[in-house]
Amino acid sequence: ESQLNPNYNFDNFLEGDSNRLARSAGLAVANKPGGTSFNPLLIFGGVGLGKTHLAHAIGVDIKDKYPEKTVLYISAEKFTQQYIESVKKNTRNDFIHFYQLIDVLIIDDVQFFSGKSGTQDVFFHIFNHLHQNGKQVILTSDKAPVDMQDIEQRLLSRFKWGLSAELQTPDYETRISILKNKLYRDGVDMPEDIIEYVAKNIKSNVRELEGAIISLIAQSSFNKREVTIELATQIVEKFVKNTKREVSIDYIQKVVSDYFQMDVATLQSKTRKRHIVQARQLAMFFAKKFTKASLASIGSQIGKRDHATVLHACKTVDNLAETDKQFRKHLEDLTKKLSQ
Ligand code: ADP
Ligand code: MG
Structure with missing residues (x-):
């Protein structure tokens, strides 16, 4: 079972300036899987811009041209679940072996690997094996490798080996x-x-x-x-x-620091000045409220703090909202700005 969706193909993936590079790179990879320098091919871009569609299209096209090749599409989330399951069942080696036999491996939304060191480790080994054997790896992500958080350096450097192609918002x-x-x-x-x-x-x-x-x-x-x-x-x-826009932690930090008329570096700094600490705590609070990021990931993105600091920040914001009128006003203003 390749898990490919034939409804996502190149024919109905319309070309435009916003996707030309990624689409052409995808076609090149489909013509010669493992045989181009686009390995891995990493497609990145925001929500709803066609990453999943393009990833399937490449796989579908390869299956068409090379029926004998094994092509597998899997979301990073499902890959992670399978891996955890294999650890529980003591079948980690079978898991690795299974993936090492694939000719074309497509993993969707690799940002999901953030902070998951076990999964990153196992993927690192699978990736190396596939790459060394001339097999094709195709990845998608909501960010470019340079902007990825909580992904090990050695894996990030592999991501950068091939081509990173962006899907931009369509004109x-x-x-x-x-x-x-x-x-x-x-x-x-x-x-x-x-x-x-x-x-x-x-x-x-x-x-x-x-x-x-x-x-x-x-x-x-x-x-x-x-x-x-x-x-x-x-x-x-x-x-x-x-369709509520997914706000990013970067965006939250920008909005909060603009509101308090400071720059993001100040918001993230180690200072204990009260108004800066409060701005930082608000940013953490909103990151918890408006994104799916883990406490650890929020902390590391907002000035390299740990998850306990984020948890503390959220509690402090709740408390201050009850007791401090001025603070409550800030909270309400910012909630409005971020919900727009
Ligand atoms: P992402 O994975 O980036 O969130 P999807 O691949 O799920 O986005 O795309 C969202 C929807 O938009 C899908 O139904 C997809 O078919 C469609 N879509 C995206 N880009 C194009 C395109 N260039 N041409 C046609 N349909 C597209
Ligand atoms: Mg998708």
């Missing part, structure tokens, strides 16, 4: 072609001004773009509603609101 032209392609495939007609309205208003995420057009298609074909700009406006608004 207007690409957004239009993605929408038109979707409509064409579904056999639906939509007025040009509606398509343009959607493409103009949903900019940062292809998944949202698709979601909005799917809603519009559903409204027009199942509810028999006329697709007007008013309807498009309602749907676009709902989409942009419903």
Whole structure:
């Protein structure tokens, strides 16, 4: 079982300036898996920009051209679970052996390996084996290797061996072609001004773009509603609101330091000055609240503190919010800014 999804292929991965490099590199790898200098090929970019789609497309294309090759797609999360399971069952060697026999290994969302040293270690050995034997490794991540946190140096340096290709937010032209392609495939007609309205208003995420057009298609074909700009406006608004933007810890630190008129380095510094300590504690509190990062990962990203410091910060913020009116105001202001 390759776990590949044939619906994610190159034909329906539309090309634009925002993805040309990554797409071409993917095609090159698919033509000669293990035989290019793009090994590993690391595709990185924000949420909903097509990393998973492109990763599958490469695998699907390889399977097409080289049916005898074993291609495996797996999320970093599932890989981690399998590894933990193997340790429990005392089958760690079988786990390693299984992965070392694969010709093309695709691991999605490797940022999930952050802070997981056992998994990183086992992946390091599998990676080396595959690479030495001319096998292809394809990885995706939400960040470039230079920005990855809590990944061992030796693994990061492997990530940088091949090519890191970014998927950027699609420009207007690409957004239009993605929408038109979707409509064409579904056999639906939509007025040009509606398509343009959607493409103009949903900019940062292809998944949202698709979601909005799917809603519009559903409204027009199942509810028999006329697709007007008013309807498009309602749907676009709902989409942009419903899909809560994932805020990053970097972004939180930026917003908090801007608010207190200091720079991020000051916020992270070792100083014990009260207002700086409070800013830092607020940043930790929001990182806990608005991201999925672990306490340890939050601490290491906000001035190299440990998880206990983060936990303490969150408690302090809760306490101060109850007892200190001025502080509560800061908390409310910042919550508003970060929820926008
Ligand atoms: P990510 O893994 O980066 O979060 P996905 O690969 O899940 O993003 O993509 C989100 C959605 O957007 C998917 O339905 C995917 O098919 C679609 N998509 C992304 N980029 C493109 C593209 N260039 N052309 C067509 N569809 C795309
Ligand atoms: Mg994905």
